[in-house]
Amino acid sequence: MTRRFLFVLGSSRDDGNTETLARRAAEQLPEDVEQQWIDLAAHPLPDFVDLRHDSDRVRPTEGNVALLLDATLAATDIVIVSPLYWYSVSAHTKRYLDYWAGWLRTPGLDFKPTMAGRTLWGVTVLAEHEPAVADPLIGTLNNSAAYMGMRFGGVLLGNGSKPGDVLNDAEALTRAKAFFQGETPLARFPHES
Template identity: 80%
Template sequence: MSHRRFLFVLGSARAEGNTELLARRAAEQLPVGTEQRWIRLAEQPLPEFTDLRHDSDHVRPASGTVTGRLLDATLAATDIVIASPVYWYSVSALTKTYLDHWSGWLRTPGLDFKATLAGRTLWGVAALADTEPSVADPYVGTLNNSAAYMGMRFGGVLLGSGSKPGDVLEDTEALARAKTFFAREAPLARFPHESAGAQELSAS
């Protein structure tokens, strides 16, 4: 898409933490005029997701609600950036709730959520309190598989090391990667085992 609209979903419980600092460094490299919308989930907490799939249809949330505003922002974005620190090897609880709501939006009549997001790009930015990137493999898998199920492109995860506030700004390798992170062409996401089929993880 020639005109890109970025939605940054901030999933940390702490404002201006290491993950957000790294995401903003990467966003600084976007071309002038690129639309950016930043939503801090801790300031606009989503209600817990209720699975209605066997009981009744989901109803599109009103645009004036927290859920409705986040849905509208998600549908409008060409690029969705999950900026969540690595919590217990995966995304934060705030971020997981956001992704859980995707399940409801997938089943909302007339929304065409999956068809709308297909071909768009999902990115990840994360700070972790470790210097070994492999500990974030479950985090990367969560985002990759979510993108694959939705038919989205996956730009990968920009990882930085940081525990205390501001630590990530000392991670020179992460800052260097941030300069070109969003400039890369993101491929269509693929499940690690395509032969297993594209099954939604919450299908039970």
């Protein structure tokens, strides 16, 4: 399968620092690697409704939900591009990941087996100078990848607050140049063998 990257933009700010850093990393991908960028603020998902115990209700897959589902299934690599909000992913991003729980239970979709073996990446920019504050965000993505049987490519961290600040983070820009060249081994969910 030809590599196809889906960049899921989770910021509530246009052209923010996190997107800027993600685009710097994406510039390094070979030209034959397809890229799709979806801004969750421009393509909002409705609030997620957990229907797992409501077997007589059909989960809607239309509009932006269908757009995100189709793009997710088509991607070999999913890049969560979310600024660090309250030590984790943004609300837009969390809602997108909540939909994964619904897609896991959608009859005939085979979401988990389809996603197994693909790679989940993250890009985030934080205003703090202590990278450990991003550990909850990293844990969310790592554990999500592990549960799905996906590879975890890691999280590219940058520093900045005001628009454009990340361009002053020389270390992050250097890391961006090689970020998509490596990935960690297949992640394992702690309860799976």
